[in-house]
Amino acid sequence: AQSVTQLDSHVSVSEGTPVLLRCNYSSSYSPSLFWYVQHPNKGLQLLLKYTSAATLVKGINGFEAEFKKSETSFHLTKPSAHMSDAAEYFCVVRIGSSNTGKLIFGQGTTLQVKP
Amino acid sequence: NAGVTQTPKFQVLKTGQSMTLQCAQDMNHEYMSWYRQDPGMGLRLIHYSVGAGITDQGEVPNGYNVSRSTTEDFPLRLLSAAPSQTSVYFCASSSPPYSGTAGELFFGEGSRLTVL
Numbered sequence: 001a002q003s004v005t006q007l008d009s010h011v012s013v014s015e016g017t018p019v020l021l022r023c024n025y026s027s028s029y030s031p032s033l034f035w036y037v038q039h040p041n042k043g044l045q046l047l048l049k050y051t052s053a054a055t056l057v058k059g060i061n062g063f064e065a066e067f068k069k070s071e072t073s074f075h076l077t078k079p080s081a082h083m084s085d086a087a088e089y090f091c092v093v094r095i096g097s098s099n100t101g102k103l104i105f106g107q108g109t110t111l112q113v114k115p
Numbered sequence: 116n117a118g119v120t121q122t123p124k125f126q127v128l129k130t131g132q133s134m135t136l137q138c139a140q141d142m143n144h145e146y147m148s149w150y151r152q153d154p155g156m157g158l159r160l161i162h163y164s165v166g167a168g169i170t171d172q173g174e175v176p177n178g179y180n181v182s183r184s185t186t187e188d189f190p191l192r193l194l195s196a197a198p199s200q201t202s203v204y205f206c207a208s209s210s211p212p213y214s215g216t217a218g219e220l221f222f223g224e225g226s227r228l229t230v231l
Contacts, residue, residue: 009155034219036220041224041225042224042225043119043205043207043222043223043224043225044158044205044207044220044222045222046219046220049219090157090158103160103220105150105157105158105159106157107155107156107157108155108157
């Protein structure tokens with residue numbers, strides 16, 4: 001069965017320091033993986049996606065994620081946090097090879113950025 | 116660019132009342148879905164549709180009905196609201212992966228429902 005686990009429910013960093021949000025997945029197929037961001041009282045927005053091309057994926061706002069099949073991980077990183085990065089982040093796996101867009105969401109990681 | 120539009124943004128119901136959450140998208144997406152978001156549980160799929168006239172159940176369909184008479188609209192109906200349905204509801208749409216977008220979901224801004 002496909003699933004996704006976000007290893008931290010809450011991460012706190014200082015502005016200007018690196019960000020690491022951790023995500024592990026399990027999938028019977030070669031997965032499609034996504035990171036979404038949700039700012040307060042807003043809908044979710046796609047940050048980046050992995051779809052079996054390059055294993056290092058670059059997204060918007062300076063975020064990137066590396067797909068590591070041997071570790072079944074897809075951790076999200078950013079070299080230098082900005083106050084505007086404070087939000088909730090969701091790691092998402094798309095079920096199998098279906099084209100229905102059916103996704104499984106992790107439980108979310110709240111990123112706090114301190115001045 | 117309207118994208119995905121949800122109405123209402125806020126609603127308070129009494130137990131047993133019925134209501135419909137509206138969702139419309141203007142991107143000609145075939146796939147539409149409804150999620151509910153509860154603290155510490157991420158988003159859970161309620162119902163989804165892969166095209167007009169086709170709907171299917173997600174993880175948590177009980178207490179909700181949907182229909183898809185047009186490509187643009189995908190309303191979610193609560194037939195008899197219960198306090199357990201207090202949540203934030205998100206509608207999302209997507210084009211198929213073969214279009215190159217790999218099933219990226221486009222979300223509305225959410226509808227906050229409280230059932231007393």
